[in-house]
Amino acid sequence: MSASVLAAATVVFSTVAGINPASAEDWKAKWAKTIAAAEKEGIVVLNVQTNKNFRNYISKQWPIDFPKIKLSLTTQRTNQFLARIRTERKAGKYLWDGGYAGASAGLALYKEGAIDPLRDEFILPEVNDPKVWGGWANAFFDKPGKYVLSTQNYLKAPWYNADMIPRAKVEKYGIKLLLDPAYKGKIAWVEPLRSSSGQSISLVLYKSLGEAGLRKLIVDNKVTFFSSQNTMVDRMARKQFLISIGPNMIQQSARFRKAGVILNFRSLGNSPADAESSTGGGSIYAFNRRPHPNAFRVFANWVLNKKNAAGIAKETGNGSRRTDVAPVDPMERRPIPGATYTVTSHEKNKADLMAALAVIRKIRGK
Structure with a gap:
């Protein structure tokens, strides 16, 4: 495809999607620059949920999409992880980039001033769109509404x-x-x-x-x-x-x-008396003073895009919070x-x- 045709296609897509062509070029340039910087960092270090299906999916798909950035995963439970983070940070060690697990760790860490606003990490328009998530007020589980994003939404009974x-x-x-x-x-x-x-x-x-x-x-x-x-x-x-x-x-x-x-x-059952609305181990947050800021930014946008949200939902059997991802739950686990x-x-x-x-x-x- 010629450069002129590609440029025209970009304009058409951006117009249909409601994105100003100049803005589209801005985010694309920022995204390319972030990936290049992330590749120089070479690794992203995360504590993630214990769900094997989730880990298997991202461990398989990530190297395909970003072969130059290593994905380092640890699965420590909340209390153990929090104790470790506090000890390390007290000693001046900042070894982690972020977390993708239960919300409780992120909520504790934001109160302690250990994490950055997550929305500042969003580059892809399909990720940085509150409508896709049912509104930021529903998607973020911290009271300020900017630190801990719940990526899953399903009923738990x-x-x-x-x-x-x-x-x-x-x-x-x-x-x-x-x-x-x-x-x-x-x-x-x-x-x-x-x-x-x-x-x-x-x-x-x-x-x-x-x-x-x-x-x-x-x-x-x-x-x-x-x-x-x-x-x-x-x-x-x-x-x-x-x-x-x-x-x-x-x-x-x-x-x-x-x-x-x-x-x-x-x-x-799926009545409010029988079930809670759960995000399970699907909450993501970003540490401040993280060692690989660009690599984490790439991971956050990657794991939250439609393609991977759908893939994770399919593999784990837990519904995505993204409203453009088809339900994977049986009817008795879908909200009324x-x-x-x-x-x-x-x-x-x-x-x-x-x-x-x-x-x-x-x-x-x-």
Whole structure:
């Protein structure tokens, strides 16, 4: 294609997309300059979510798109990572570029003045468009609305074994199915008193069941708490437990299905009383004083573009917050149009979550 034809095509595309041609050239030049600088830095260092499907996707796709920039990934849990960052920074060491994991780490770090406004990193028009994200106020989970961006948006509810529990019963009782004496000793919960897949749902359980309901669930129905998510998934797969509170069971039990084990896990429901709106491990933030600022800027724009947002959603089974990415969730995990859900990971709900966890701690005598 000739330079003149390419220039004309750029003008047409920019006009259709609502982008001034001069502005289009500005961002393209800035993007090319950033990539060149990132290639000189040669690496981007990140702490990311533990989801293997997510890591597999970006580890495979990134070298194809940016072979000259190494992707260095670590998967430390929130408390461990925060302790490490604080120790390093106290010693004057600034070794990390950013994070792509649960929102809680980013929220803690922004309050400590350790991260930069993320929106300053956006170069691609398709990323720097609030409409694509449902508005910045919804997409950013910090109160100022500029530090911690939630990239995923899906419903999170308890899971049940649909081969052992009739769907009609689930639809009749919803979240209160957890209080049915028939499931005494058959409910598994990933430890909610630490940062885990079982923590954020605690607020919905508290709102829907109250303290008396939580006591009945924990004490009377003898919930089993698991420090290891993988162990809980294994026990669910073996039908030793019929209801789980924590991770996406379809996603986490994939290894059993690959081995030929037939499993039929389903989400409990999609009403605001049964489920929270979750971002899971899909929150991104940028450290200040980071060692590879351009490489992180490239990563942020890359991981947030439509192509990769769709790829990550497909691989993880968790819906993207981008409104132009097709849903990947089954219907029972999609929000009801017009319904208002609890967004536990948002900073504004932190106090309510702490109150719910305090009740759970009291019931358990912790």
